[in-house]
Amino acid sequence: MDLLDDPFSVRPFADHGLLLTFGDAIDADLSRRIAMLTDTLEAESLEGVVDYVPSYATLVVLIEPGTADPVRIVDRVHHLWRRIATASPARKTEPEVLIPVRYGGEDGPDLHHVAQVTGLHPDEVIRRHAGGAYQVGAIGFSPGFAFLIGLPPELAVPRRSTPRTSVPRGSVGIGGKQTGIYSLETPGGWSLIGRTSLTMFDPDRDPPSLLKAGHTVRFERVSSPVTVRPEPDRANLHATAHHRDAVEVLEPGLQTSVQDLGRPGYGRLGIAPGGAADRAALTAGNRLVRNPDGAAGLEMTLAGPRLRFLRPGRIAITGADLGACLNGMRVPVGARRVVGPGDELAFAEGQGSGVRAYLCMVGGIDVPVQLGSRSADLTAGFGGFEGRALRAGDRLQVGDERAEAVFRHLPEVSSGGNVIRVVRGPQVERFDEAAWRTFFSREFTVSSQSNRLGARLEGPAILSVGGADIISEGIVTGAIQITGEGQPIVMLPARATIGGYPKIATVIAADLDRLGQLRPGQRIRFEDVTAATISGW
DSSP states (O other), X not given: OOTTSSOOEEEEOTTSEXXXXXXXXXXXXXXXXXHHHHHHHHHHTOTTEEEEEEOSSEEEEEEOTTTOOHHHHHHHHHXXXXXXXXXXXXXXXXXXXXXXXXXXXXXXXXXXXXXXXXXXXXHHHHHHHSSSEEEEEEEOSSTTOEEEEOXXXXXXXXXXXXXXXXXXXXXXXXXXTEEEEOOSSEEEOSEEEEEOOSOSBOTTSSSSBSOOTTOEXXXXXXXXXXXXXXXXXXXXXXXXXXXXXEEEEEEOOSEEEEEOSXXXXXXXXXXXXXXXXXXXXXXXXXXXXXXXXXXXXEEEESSOOEEEEOSOEEEEEEESOOOEEETTEEOOTTOEEEEOTXXXXXXXXXXXXXXXXXXXXXXXXXXXXXXXXXXXXXXTTBSTBTTBOOOTTOEEEBOOOOOOSSOOOOOOOOOOOSEEEXXXXXXXXXXXXXXXXXXXHSOEEEOTTOOSSEEEEESSOOOOTTOSOOOOEEOOTTEEEEOTTSOEEEEOTTOOSEEOSOEEEEEOGXXXXXXXXXXXXXXXXXXXXXXHHHTTO
């Protein structure tokens, strides 16, 4: 591969991301060079760059519209890549990471299945799996989950036809031509051949992920039982006795969680930016009570909670109208109220459109900061209130009141309408004219299976040319992936950081908050604004 002959292509993720593609195959040397490039770019702190997500053959640069200059960023990458591409060979700058694994038994329940499929004895499967060196090509199925390059080809086995609903953290698996380590307890479809006692991801550790792209990994067979360190008791992890309880949860609602503006900057470790699904609504609520824009509030979904206030304060309700009532009296969206001890806030049947409302209190919800944010990552189980949605009996605290002296204009919040504006691509060539006509002329219905990770849509099938799989690469909020069944999934802030489906289009930054208010059963359509959005790039 000549890394200087037409070194990389550039495709936009609407107006808030760039996809840089350096090759069309999984190659350990290329992946290592992309990791080196990412390290160099991160050290330079380019203006307007929010995050970097390296993968096997690509690098995604997430940018702030109106602040970042895409042309200057690409020029800088060209300059750096010429130096990195000519380094011969790509040097290993990190020490090898040795992963002790107990193979087989209850720790590797699929070892004999892998042996049967490959025609090898189980001991030979172990010997070959533990016999070579691997390289981290990408991280991103979940925080700290490393996809490893270097699996002996004779050990490749198809993914399970029916994924497990829960895979123990530390499990070592094989999926297709790849092997990897489950960093968290998650669903998974890989064949499990062993387990390690190492903690692959810990949000309270620096760095939180044991592995990153470019690392070299070796497995070591051990016979001692696997003892996985228990998850920390997040209820007692960070005591904040200097604040008094301010809110008691009487009923939790459908899904109520602590959210702020998220934790960008950790994409290369597989950590989603997260935060409020409707950032403008949360910001508006904070400004109404004169908090900083990034103060934490409560995000409430479809059916709101019932809360009792335990101390005096000021509150604001923004976002969707879920029928807020303070002591039985309706509270309109966008209103401020003074509350006192014993007052109760409940939610009746909502009015109008939207699915998420926000409760902001002066001082902000006070929970521990993890990886730069108070937001709950409900998938990974950290941040927010004990890493989970609220439950009856929970008590929340608020920070010190530091109201802003000057009132700031409220941001424009999500409005109605069923048209979502998008920019084509980045996988433009994977869709023919019939697919584009369908995508832009037909309506799609928001599925009840939608959540904070993504809005699943139902409608006419959109089939990609060459199948539904691509080499996994970074994705952004608003990216629209097309599944093997031809159905779109629009990525929301709690999304994974990489994905392996082709992306037909990306929602522009101005419409991202509207995605967080899409209601199950709502019908939407897409409008092509490609030319107007990226004409100056």
